[in-house]
Amino acid sequence: MSQQKQFDLNLLRVFATVCRTASFSRAAEELDLTQSSVSNAIARLKRTVGEELFIRVGRGIKPTAAAVSLYQQFENPLSSIEQTLLGLDKFDPLSSQRTFHVYANETMIGLLHRTVEQRLNSTGIKLIFRETPVQEQQLQLDLQLERVDLAIDMIKPDLASFTSQEVMTDKLVCVVRKDHPRISGSISREQYFAEKHIILNMKRGNLSVVDFLTDEVLPARAVYSEQASILAMLATASKSDAITLASYSYAKEYAELFGLQVLSLPMNVNPIKYHMVWSSKLSRSPANIWLRSTLLSLIESRETISH
Incomplete structure (x- = not known):
């Protein structure tokens, strides 16, 4: 039997989760596996592709260029399958306990932080703002690996893997x-x-x-x-x-x-044009749609007040 027929597709799911969480232990927790099982799965995938997939950085791990390339090839089909199986269309902001992560600069964080807190006060949802990385390459990588749910930035990536919407102008x-x-x-x-x-x-x-x-x-x-x-x-x-x-x-x-x-x-x-940017694979995700709609309405309401 050929190697292709023997390939275990579960390895890709483990691999994608490790990429997204940047941690063997967090991936194991999310997948309900032991850490050794996750490590073994990554080792098996490494032997299959013949490339190093992760390197140690401090106490964490970072995907290699080969791993990022592999992830980009498989993230869309894997996401589509998981969204279908997990029924993500059932996202309910009134009952959800989800935590969202958003990249934004100081201007946007100052504009939105308090109004977001007020809007979410009666829900179980949390939204954590994180300072935008200095280099846009890191921002794009974190969006691709779903380390953040979206970003509000001055630049919109000219790549099919991202979708963007202009949300505000300044000078x-x-x-x-x-x-x-x-x-x-x-x-x-x-x-x-x-x-x-x-x-x-x-x-x-x-x-x-x-x-x-x-x-x-x-x-x-x-x-x-x-x-x-x-x-x-x-x-x-x-x-x-x-x-x-x-x-x-x-x-x-x-x-x-x-x-x-x-x-x-x-x-x-x-003019400074602020764009909301997210991974294209999340365009139809109800949770991400809700997040984008909520932030956009808050930005528009603040702009109306300021004018």
Whole structure:
């Protein structure tokens, strides 16, 4: 009998679960198996495909490039089968105890966190916001492996494995302290490039946020500091002569608290477009549909209030 006829399809289900949970122990718990059974299944699949599938990273594991490629080939058919067998069309938000995970940046988390908490207060559902990864490749991988249910980001992946919807627009502004010695009320292009900059440690399209949103190639800027938090950037700007950038909706919320000027940028910058992004295989999942609809309604209601 050929190897193809002897292949155990259960190995793919174990493999997909390990990829998604990034843990042998969590996969074992979810599949109601022992950890040794999961390890043995992965070892058998490794021998079959002839490639290393997982590597140790700290106390956890990470899929290799071969594993990610294999997962991408099998995730859609496996998901379709499991959705049919498990009857996911029976998702009921009133009785569900599910926990959703959503990637979003500080602007979106600040916009949505309290309203989401209020909306879900009478249900058993939990929604946990997580800071968007610095690199978009990690964001896409986590969506593919279902480590998060969806993301709200400035970029929409141009891949068939993802679906996206534009949910909000904002604009990028320059932020400086009110008593800045050289800038008051407005900022010229010459002033902008002459000052030191507080940079956000985030890349989209392998570009900084402002370079990503402009159609021109901008001159190099002198860096004062590089930080991972927009709030920390605003705080630093309030205590120095360095300038920084933020979305208008976020900057105006903290301008008075930190004593900041919020100024229009002295160059043409495209609007910030926020996209809700999810794995295409979840497009018909009632749970994911409910999540997207809930978040969209909350974003739209907040935008109506702000205008």
